[in-house]
Amino acid sequence: MSDTKGTGDMSAQAAGAKGFFLPGEDQEAFAKIVEKYPTKRSALMPTLWLIQDRHGYISDEAVTWTAEQLEVSEAKVREIISFYFMYRDTPQAKYVLQVCHNISCHIMGSRSLIAHMEKKLGVRRNETTPDGMFALEGVECLGACGMGPCMQVGKHLYEHLTPEKADEILDGMRRGELLPADTDRDLED
Numbered sequence: 001m002s003d004t005k006g007t008g009d010m011s012a013q014a015a016g017a018k019g020f021f022l023p024g025e026d027q028e029a030f031a032k033i034v035e036k037y038p039t040k041r042s043a044l045m046p047t048l049w050l051i052q053d054r055h056g057y058i059s060d061e062a063v064t065w066t067a068e069q070l071e072v073s074e075a076k077v078r079e080i081i082s083f084y085f086m087y088r089d090t091p092q093a094k095y096v097l098q099v100c101h102n103i104s105c106h107i108m109g110s111r112s113l114i115a116h117m118e119k120k121l122g123v124r125r126n127e128t129t130p131d132g133m134f135a136l137e138g139v140e141c142l143g144a145c146g147m148g149p150c151m152q153v154g155k156h157l158y159e160h161l162t163p164e165k166a167d168e169i170l171d172g173m174r175r176g177e178l179l180p181a182d183t184d185r186d187l188e189d
């Protein structure tokens with residue numbers, strides 16, 4: 001089994017195992033990820049992150065596709081997904097709202113922020129709204145302690161949150177608009 005660097009023909013890789021595919025610009029993003037690493041298998045985690053960012057979770061079909069593209073076993077792909085809790089292998093809410101409740105954000109008001117969001121969304125922490133639109137999670141440090149309270153939605157980080165700013169963000173999502181984040185953590189750049 002080869003483990004050498006090489007992206008091959010990415011257009012040919014669009015259609016993958018059992019119908020999974022990466023559309024247009026995502027093929028380019030995938031090619032860029034693979035090029036950054038000395039071996040294909042080293043690109044496993046950012047590839048999974050890319051898939052999850054675009055599809056919301058990593059399906060069985062995506063596991064097979066990833067294993068084929070990166071020339072690793074499906075067992076290896078599943079091992080990574082199950083080890084790191086940020087990877088999801090089942091469909092999730094459209095927007096997973098991860099609000100930091102660690103010490104710095106706590107001091108800067110994350111508790112009252114989360115309480116406000118619970119009330120607005122009608123769910124408790126770690127629950128999903130009945131329409132499947134929002135999941136509200138309390139998470140540990142997001143690495144932006146000076147900008148708290150903060151919330152991560154996929155690769156998007158919202159900082160210095162207030163209840164009013166959270167309302168704006170949630171109302172935008174309900175309209176299908178994602179308000180510009182304070183920081184975008186695009187791993188494929």
Ligand code: FES
Nearest residue numbers: 100105142144145
């Ligand atoms: S404590 Fe919230 S980002 Fe670090």
